Amino acid sequence: MNKILIGFLFILAVAVPAAGQGNGSPLGSGNSVSLPIALPGGITGEVTVSFESVTGLTPVNLGISAQVVSPADPVLGARLPATVSIPSGFPVLVRIEPTPAGGLAFTGIASIEIRASGLSNAEDTLRLLSAPLGGYFADITSSVKKATDLKWGTSYRAIGSEGGFSEFLIVVDSTSLDQAVGAKLDRLDHILAANAGAIPEAVRADLAADLAAARAHSLPGDEAAAIHDLDLFLATVEQHSGADIPDLWRAAHDRVDVAGLLRAGANTLQFSLRLRQDQ
Secondary structure, eight states, X not given: OOOEEEETTTHHHHHHHHTTOTXXXXXXXXXXXXXXXXXXXXXXXXXXXXXXXXXXXXXHXXXXXXXXXXXXXXXXXXXXXXXXXXXXXXXXXXXXOOOGGGOOEEEEEEEEEXXXXXXXXXXXXXXXXXXXXXXXXXXXXXXXEEEEETTTEEEEEEEEEESSOOEEEEEEEOOOHHHHHXXXXXXXXXXXXXXXXXXXXXXXXXXXXXXXXXXXXXXXTOHHHHHHHHHHHHHHHHHHBTTTBOOEXXXXXXXXXXXXXXXXXXXXXXXXXXXXXXX
């Protein structure tokens, strides 16, 4: 793997003007921070991290870095689903690892958007994947949008949500939507089961029932009903967040944002269901 690391606060601030992206300074608006990507080989883009409620948010405390990777790297490839590939126009691994000393904390979900230039793939094949540091990558996509403007030319914005932080990649994904839906249902079931002890039994039963209904409706292709089931699931999670379902993430890694994990899993599942609905 090509170990080219970019320190966003300092190196990117110098590199960005050469790429024609203004002064390279981090941009913030209360609950979000946007940082430019400028890497060797003319690779450009932007990372935006947004929160519903956050404390201690600064670019330093976020601990963001970007790294050029080789699409043929066997070590990285072993961490990826067999049906995905890293686009040669944007072979970028983004890492978000807040330092415990920074005191960053948030409730709910964190939204991660990576804007990439240099891509020519069809919009419906691009996905945003995430992994725990050194772990296996999974699809967290909630939206992919194509944009054309004077600053970027043609670019793609891949957006996903998380209940924590990790490593992120934009990939080209040939996974069938049936497989994607099934895998995301399984993952959401696993998250609920793994955190069962942190959720009151009655609330957990309601959530499990909503997931079971979503699975039943997704099998015959009734995407509208499955999406509605997940809307009910999300509403229950949000209603009980904090009091009944832990919803706090801290840089000290002493809390599990269970509500954020559940909501992020449901969001990306709905994304795949909507894609299949539109086929």
